[in-house]
Amino acid sequence: MKTKYRLFFLVLIVISLFISCKVQPISGNGIALGTSCSITVYRGDKDIDEYFNEINREERLFSRNIDTSDISRVNKNAGIKKTEVSEETYKLVEYGLSLSRITDGAFNVAIGSLVDIWDDEKVPSDAEIQKALGLIDYNKVILTLEDMKYYIYLEDKGMQLDLGGIAKGYIAQKLGERIEEGIINLGGNIYVKGRDDDNPWKIGLQDPEKDRGDYFSIERICEGNVVTSGSYERYFIQDGIVYHHILDGSTGWPARGNVLSVSVIGPDGTTCDGLSTAFFVMGVEKTSEVLKRFSGYKCVFVLENHETVTLQ
Numbered sequence: 001m002k003t004k005y006r007l008f009f010l011v012l013i014v015i016s017l018f019i020s021c022k023v024q025p026i027s028g029n030g031i032a033l034g035t036s037c038s039i040t041v042y043r044g045d046k047d048i049d050e051y052f053n054e055i056n057r058e059e060r061l062f063s064r065n066i067d068t069s070d071i072s073r074v075n076k077n078a079g080i081k082k083t084e085v086s087e088e089t090y091k092l093v094e095y096g097l098s099l100s101r102i103t104d105g106a107f108n109v110a111i112g113s114l115v116d117i118w119d120d121e122k123v124p125s126d127a128e129i130q131k132a133l134g135l136i137d138y139n140k141v142i143l144t145l146e147d148m149k150y151y152i153y154l155e156d157k158g159m160q161l162d163l164g165g166i167a168k169g170y171i172a173q174k175l176g177e178r179i180e181e182g183i184i185n186l187g188g189n190i191y192v193k194g195r196d197d198d199n200p201w202k203i204g205l206q207d208p209e210k211d212r213g214d215y216f217s218i219e220r221i222c223e224g225n226v227v228t229s230g231s232y233e234r235y236f237i238q239d240g241i242v243y244h245h246i247l248d249g250s251t252g253w254p255a256r257g258n259v260l261s262v263s264v265i266g267p268d269g270t271t272c273d274g275l276s277t278a279f280f281v282m283g284v285e286k287t288s289e290v291l292k293r294f295s296g297y298k299c300v301f302v303l304e305n306h307e308t309v310t311l312q
């Protein structure tokens, strides 16, 4: 009898030890970067508020909607003088510039003035489009480093930097450095970390023609980013025609290929975010050329004819 009890208690102890070892996640949700963000951490920095403070800090550097941000100050001084910015802004713009060059302007870090005229949710006039097209030359973004101070200058008055196509991916990746295991979702820009091949994260790819949460495929990854650009994300309708928010700097109009969405999966968040915007503009054929320069990245297109195309 006694041994039976002992055995019973031993089993109880083992079970409770097992339960206490199983890590409980902590989560938080909030609105930031103009979108809904959610963070779940299993192992790592446990104060969720700290993550949101960090997102807000970055937003205060990069946002065009905040007057005092580095980017707003650079834009205000376009054609007038160079502006001192934080090292972080400088480096993100520098990387945005290199993505602009590699994608031949499909991603264009200086596309702000074109974004502005489409932001009013009505089709701009031809004159407005032509004027904006004259103000998006990313070769006129001048970066200088003097005495350990970082400066950005836009050569023409009216030019505008816009980091909307890379900021979320950059911030998700940066927050990810604080966790050992968890998931960071900044409005669909997803960063995950901390799993192994036996139990990977499963990230659904949204079907662009169905309700949110309706997935056409599941990506299994242990660590990395899944970023999607889609014409269904943000748009307005005028005279029965849909105008979405990803612009083609070679025409001045929303990109008009046969792509409904493209997801980019890979190790760096900024790259995935920038490439997803670029690949949406470029379409499948051009993407297959550019993707060769990014090892470790793959992308999944959903086309208007409902076909999916995976490139890697």
Ligand code: ADP
Binding pocket: 105, 106, 107, 108, 109, 111, 115, 162, 163, 164, 165, 166, 228, 229, 230, 233, 234, 245, 246, 247, 248, 249, 273, 276, 277, 281
């Ligand atoms: P989302 O912000 O919906 O995740 P994207 O990452 O594709 O989608 O970024 C779209 C945003 O990037 C736009 O709202 C705009 O601010 C900016 N943008 C639009 N077209 C381009 C482009 N061709 N190159 C760079 N940025 C762009």
Ligand code: MG
Binding pocket: 164, 165, 166, 229, 272, 273, 274, 275, 276, 277, 278
């Ligand atoms: Mg993007």
